[in-house]
Amino acid sequence: MISVDNLSKSFSTKQAVTDLSFSVNRGELFVFLGPNGAGKTTTLKMITGLLNPDQGTVTVGGLDIRKDYLEIKRKLGYIPDEPFLYEKLSGNEFLDFVTDMFGLSREETAERREYLAERFEIKDFADTLTENYSHGMKQRLIFTSAFIHSPEYVVIDEPMVGLDPYSIRVVKNLLKEEVEQGTTVIMSTHTLSVAEELADRILIIHNGVKQCCDTLENLSRHEDGNLEDVFLRITGRRSE
Numbered sequence: 001m002i003s004v005d006n007l008s009k010s011f012s013t014k015q016a017v018t019d020l021s022f023s024v025n026r027g028e029l030f031v032f033l034g035p036n037g038a039g040k041t042t043t044l045k046m047i048t049g050l051l052n053p054d055q056g057t058v059t060v061g062g063l064d065i066r067k068d069y070l071e072i073k074r075k076l077g078y079i080p081d082e083p084f085l086y087e088k089l090s091g092n093e094f095l096d097f098v099t100d101m102f103g104l105s106r107e108e109t110a111e112r113r114e115y116l117a118e119r120f121e122i123k124d125f126a127d128t129l130t131e132n133y134s135h136g137m138k139q140r141l142i143f144t145s146a147f148i149h150s151p152e153y154v155v156i157d158e159p160m161v162g163l164d165p166y167s168i169r170v171v172k173n174l175l176k177e178e179v180e181q182g183t184t185v186i187m188s189t190h191t192l193s194v195a196e197e198l199a200d201r202i203l204i205i206h207n208g209v210k211q212c213c214d215t216l217e218n219l220s221r222h223e224d225g226n227l228e229d230v231f232l233r234i235t236g237r238r239s240e
Contacts, residue, residue: 007056016042017208031199032188039208040188077151081158083138087131098145116144135162156187
């Protein structure tokens with residue numbers, strides 16, 4: 001389980017996240033929705049330990065992200081909104097680097113790596129320097145690297161940006177399969193259809209404050225509309 005308790009974060013005079021609390025169960029696909037600047041990326045970075053909160057706690061599998069950061073990282077996969085790669089490494093060299101960082105041998109990850117490389121179709125460009133990759137190619141390599149160590153928890157920020165329709169289908173199918181096997185996934189997205197298709201529960205955040213957190217079915221019933229109507233109403237917007 002991932003537990004977020006009373007999390008707050010500000011940058012200078014801007015309050016990015018305010019007193020945010022929620023929990024994510026094992027084997028659950030939990031989706032963050034919110035307008036641009038709502039606090040989604042800031043929250044995800046605090047969950048992964050990339051940002052320290054001003055107040056509040058994050059525990060992952062009962063471990064405190066501040067005290068047990070390295071132990072949590074061994075169990076965690078992270079896919080940021082902007083893929084970061086070392087441009088003077090090839091795709092294969094980057095995967096070697098990631099494998100080494102997790103303290104795994106090439107033999108341990110060989111089968112998993114081969115499976116993911118085929119699934120994301122990176123073999124044709126894996127020996128090319130990543131500085132020559134398109135955004136979509138970078139994203140496919142990042143997905144491969146994030147799952148190479150078979151993480152128990154995966155945090156994903158806007159996963160579909162830059163991906164073609166086939167790769168989007170690959171990502172959706174992979175996430176469904178991983179969750180069925182017990183992996184816990186937290187994902188932010190602007191694509192409401194993805195949330196509708198994949199989410200076990202949806203949290204809507206606006207101006208850094210949690211507005212609601214429930215299943216799609218309950219949100220639609222309580223708010224009397226589809227997810228788009230619910231989202232626009234909760235965030236203070238109206239469709240034409």
